[in-house]
Structure formats: C-alpha cells, structure tokens
Amino acid sequence: MLALETVMEVRRLLVEGHLSHRKIALQLGVSRGIVNSIASGRRGLHGRETTTNYSYDSPELVAQRCRGCGAMVYMPCLLCRARQYRVRQQRDEPQHSCHRAIHKPRVA
Structure with a gap:
C-alpha cells in the first residue's frame, strides 16, 4: 500500500497541472496506473500512515541473501x-525400540 504522503503528493502535482502523468509517476516512483486512477477518482485519497521515527544510529532494514537457504530475507x-x-x-x-531401523550389513 502506498504511503499517504505519496498519494497526496500525486494529487497535488495533478492539481498543479504542470507535469504529465508519466513524469509524475517517474518523479515519485509509482506506476502510471496509480497516477491515472488517482486522477480519474477511481482510487481514493487513502494510504498507510508512515511513522518516521528512524534514527541515524539504527541500521536500515534491508533484505539480505541467507547463507543457509539462499532466500532474500530480513x-x-x-x-x-x-x-x-x-x-x-x-x-x-x-x-523407541519399535521405531529403530534394522541395519543389515552390506554384501559386497
């Protein structure tokens, strides 16, 4: 879900009318479909609230490749x-004795 600030910035740039939908999308890093749906009113002016309580001392969360399984994870x-x-x-x-496997010696 887009951040509420991004949605409102798209709306502001649309109201100004100086940029095309494509340039707004490139500038804000969203798809042209999002810009078009906000412009036409198909998408409401809602989004997730962002809390920017980051400090410069804390490392940013970046997905890394796991050495064990190879997946991209946090x-x-x-x-x-x-x-x-x-x-x-x-x-x-x-x-248990009933679950032990019976090992037979290999015959060469």
Whole structure:
C-alpha cells in the first residue's frame, strides 16, 4: 500500500497541472496506473500512515541473501531457524525400540 504522503503528493502535482502523468509517476516512483486512477477518482485519497521515527544510529532494514537457504530475507532467517529447531527436536527425541531401523550389513 502506498504511503499517504505519496498519494497526496500525486494529487497535488495533478492539481498543479504542470507535469504529465508519466513524469509524475517517474518523479515519485509509482506506476502510471496509480497516477491515472488517482486522477480519474477511481482510487481514493487513502494510504498507510508512515511513522518516521528512524534514527541515524539504527541500521536500515534491508533484505539480505541467507547463507543457509539462499532466500532474500530480513535477517535472521526464520526458515533456517525453524529447520534448525526441527533437527534439534528430532535429535533429542528418544527412540523407541519399535521405531529403530534394522541395519543389515552390506554384501559386497
């Protein structure tokens, strides 16, 4: 969902009438379809409220490639953590005698 500030900026630029829909879209980083739907009234003037309580000391959230599974994630990778947990649970689970695999020696 677009930020409310972006929607209002699109609306302001449309009312001014100096820029084309394409130039507004390029300037604000939105699609031409969004600009057209705001201009025609098909899209209301709503959006998500943004809270800019960022400090320069905190690192920005950027997706990174996980070394374990290769997915683009916000670290730590929850999928890898879930897999590690599952392996630990299976390793620590006591084996019952009826569930033990019967190992036969290989014949060469």
